[in-house]
Amino acid sequence: xxxxxxxxxxxxxxxxxxxxxxxxxxxxxxxxxxxxxxxxxxxxxxxxxxxxxxxxxxxxxxxxxxxxxxxxxxxxxxxxxxxxxxxxxxxxxxxxxxxxxxxxxxxxxxxxxxxxxxxxxxxxxxxxxxxxxxxxxxxxxxxxxxxxxxxxxxxxxxxxxxxxxxxxxxxxxxxxxxxxxxxxxxxxxxxxxxxxxxxxxxxxxxxxxxxxxxxxxxxxxxxxxxxxxxxxxxxxxxxxxxxxxxxxxxxxxxxxxxxxxxxxxxxxxxxxxxxxxxxxxxxxxxxxxxxxxxxxxxxxxxxxxxxxxxxxxxxxxxxxxxxxxxxxxxxxxxxxxxxxxxxxxx
Amino acid sequence: xxxxxxxxxxxxxxxxxxxxxxxxxxxxxxxxxxxxxxxxxxxxxxxxxxxxxxxxxxxxxxxxxxxxxxxxxxxxxxxxxxxxxxxxxxxxxxxxxxxxxxxxxxxxxxxxxxxxxxxxxxxxxxxxxxxxxxxxxxxxxxxxxxxxxxxxxxxxxxxxxxxxxxxxxxxxxxxxxxxxxxxxxxxxxxxxxxxxxxxxxxxxxxxxxxxxxxxxxxxxxxxxxxxxxxxxxxxxxxxxxxxxxxxxxxxxxxxxxxxxxxx
Numbered sequence: 001x002x003x004x005x006x007x008x009x010x011x012x013x014x015x016x017x018x019x020x021x022x023x024x025x026x027x028x029x030x031x032x033x034x035x036x037x038x039x040x041x042x043x044x045x046x047x048x049x050x051x052x053x054x055x056x057x058x059x060x061x062x063x064x065x066x067x068x069x070x071x072x073x074x075x076x077x078x079x080x081x082x083x084x085x086x087x088x089x090x091x092x093x094x095x096x097x098x099x100x101x102x103x104x105x106x107x108x109x110x111x112x113x114x115x116x117x118x119x120x121x122x123x124x125x126x127x128x129x130x131x132x133x134x135x136x137x138x139x140x141x142x143x144x145x146x147x148x149x150x151x152x153x154x155x156x157x158x159x160x161x162x163x164x165x166x167x168x169x170x171x172x173x174x175x176x177x178x179x180x181x182x183x184x185x186x187x188x189x190x191x192x193x194x195x196x197x198x199x200x201x202x203x204x205x206x207x208x209x210x211x212x213x214x215x216x217x218x219x220x221x222x223x224x225x226x227x228x229x230x231x232x233x234x235x236x237x238x239x240x241x242x243x244x245x246x247x248x249x250x251x252x253x254x255x256x257x258x259x260x261x262x263x264x265x266x267x268x269x270x271x272x273x274x275x276x277x278x279x280x281x282x283x284x285x286x287x288x289x290x291x292x293x294x295x296x297x298x299x300x301x302x303x304x305x306x307x308x309x310x311x312x313x314x315x316x317x318x319x320x321x322x323x324x325x326x327x328x329x330x331x332x333x334x335x336x337x338x339x340x341x342x343x344x345x346x
Numbered sequence: 347x348x349x350x351x352x353x354x355x356x357x358x359x360x361x362x363x364x365x366x367x368x369x370x371x372x373x374x375x376x377x378x379x380x381x382x383x384x385x386x387x388x389x390x391x392x393x394x395x396x397x398x399x400x401x402x403x404x405x406x407x408x409x410x411x412x413x414x415x416x417x418x419x420x421x422x423x424x425x426x427x428x429x430x431x432x433x434x435x436x437x438x439x440x441x442x443x444x445x446x447x448x449x450x451x452x453x454x455x456x457x458x459x460x461x462x463x464x465x466x467x468x469x470x471x472x473x474x475x476x477x478x479x480x481x482x483x484x485x486x487x488x489x490x491x492x493x494x495x496x497x498x499x500x501x502x503x504x505x506x507x508x509x510x511x512x513x514x515x516x517x518x519x520x521x522x523x524x525x526x527x528x529x530x531x532x533x534x535x536x537x538x539x540x541x542x543x544x545x546x547x548x549x550x551x552x553x554x555x556x557x558x559x560x561x562x563x564x565x566x567x568x569x570x571x572x573x574x575x576x577x578x579x580x581x582x583x584x585x586x587x588x589x590x591x592x593x594x595x596x597x598x599x600x601x602x603x604x605x606x607x608x609x
Contacts, residue, residue, distance in 0.1 A: 054518075055518075076519070076520075078519070080519060082515075086512055088515065089513075089516075090516075090517075090531060091535070092534045101517070105520060105522055105526065149516075150519075153520065
């Protein structure tokens with residue numbers, strides 16, 4: 001196993017004219033951790049990754065790798081493996097030459113470089129393709145070559161910039177598990193950038209949700225999903241309903257929260273018996289319904305006018321097909337799935 | 347273009363005739379010198395009344411002409427060797443810089459190809475005179491490099507615009523310094539454009555006469571300069587022989603390069 005290193009990002013700021021790409025971002029990444037930077041486009045996640053890679057120079061702040069300041073270190077001296085969104089393979093070289101490239105630069109003896117490149121190709125399941133041209137590879141195979149090239153020189157940190165966004169859905173899911181497995185085998189500190197919430201939840205030890213150049217919340221996938229600290233995180237992580245205090249009624253009649261509440265669409269039930277006495281109920285009119293295969297998505301207009309999304313698993317939705325738009329409906333949610341968001345207005 | 351009129355015979359015939367006419371206007375004046383060069387007469391006359399190889403003998407037998415030929419070939423080679431790497435680096439910086447700054451630099455860099463040659467030559471003459479470089483091979487070389495850089499850039503800029511810069515970043519992250527990233531990743535992939543740029547820079551120098559007339563002197567005279575001077579002093583068919591040889595050489599070089607690109 002390679003020696004992996006912790007990363008410290010300390011008040012890093014980057015502006016382009018009046019546009020603030022990174023707004024005093026601070027973040028500690030543990031040695032060997034798999035951390036995902038998650039956010040919409042323009043949130044600063046790629047800028048932060050490129051600053052770590054050495055291609056973006058921060059206006060202020062400090063980047064350190066195991067207490068060593070790398071803020072101004074040239075990219076070629078950082079020993080960081082990077083997988084680019086478009087893979088950035090060298091089309092004028094064979095698969096083997098691509099993977100050998102970092103070793104050749106490090107003056108590794110020829111036979112050893114070749115052996116290590118072949119071993120790494122086998123590790124990413126590309127045995128037998130060493131002599132191929134890059135142009136002759138499929139998207140998934142290119143992805144694997146990019147991975148092999150980024151780990152063959154045993155970097156201490158790996159950065160991945162939306163590496164799976166060009167692949168189709170099935171391949172993407174396979175690669176998610178494989179990349180995570182590779183990380184676990186190598187134990188290498190990994191920073192992964194994506195705008196795909198599911199991907200972030202599936203792959204990461206911790207997720208840092210970014211928006212407008214700031215980190216909104218950094219937590220484990222479970223906490224990010226179930227206990228979002230801001231409205232942005234709540235809505236970005238899934239079909240979240242943020243409901244004004246007055247519209248929610250406790251089933252047992254007790255006083256409901258005076259704060260805005262976040263209830264995910266899939267937390268709702270249409271059957272009060274499935275929810276405890278301390279759960280909440282929301283009444284409204286059915287506006288729209290859609291069958292999505294594994295579940296039904298209902299749009300409910302509350303009496304205050306606010307619309308909420310209710311997602312009922314197909315197995316529990318025996319009556320959903322008969323529901324007619326315009327009819328009255330009550331949705332119930334268990335207390336454990338009702339999360340107060342301080343300061344958020346509905 | 348012709349595929350747009352697959353069925354209309356008249357349109358096709360008209361189009362082909364028009365193309366043939368344009369080609370004739372472009373090529374025939376160049377070809378007129380060929381029969382002239384084989385004339386036995388002392389004067390440039392068309393069509394020649396008798397044929398001989400005497401003007402080719404005159405050319406190859408003259409130490410002055412041979413020296414000028416050598417100077418021109420050396421200058422062309424050096425110009426290409428200097429202008430193309432400089433042009434490549436300039437294009438890389440413009441490509442990376444982007445925005446208004448890049449447009450401004452591109453404008454400045456391309457001026458030598460827009461400004462009338464005579465103005466450039468006069469300016470260069472004074473600059474070189476101040477450095478006591480008038481009449482030296484180096485002086486002419488400077489002039490030719492200045493002219494060849496924009497030519498190289500015009501070929502290289504669009505090629506770089508299509509280049510995937512992530513590859514350079516990938517190379518850098520894998521441990522390559524700038525020189526290795528340019529030499530190992532950019533240059534091999536821009537081979538064809540670099541070859542074209544080299545050829546264009548070489549031909550720019552080979553063809554250039556105004557700067558050479560102002561700056562070159564004596565044994566550093568280039569072939570075009572000597573041709574102009576000899577045209578002024580006496581009109582004899584040696585010029586036609588040189589022009590013919592010149593055309594054959596240039597066509598051969600362009601053909602070789604084009605065919606190599608195809609294969």
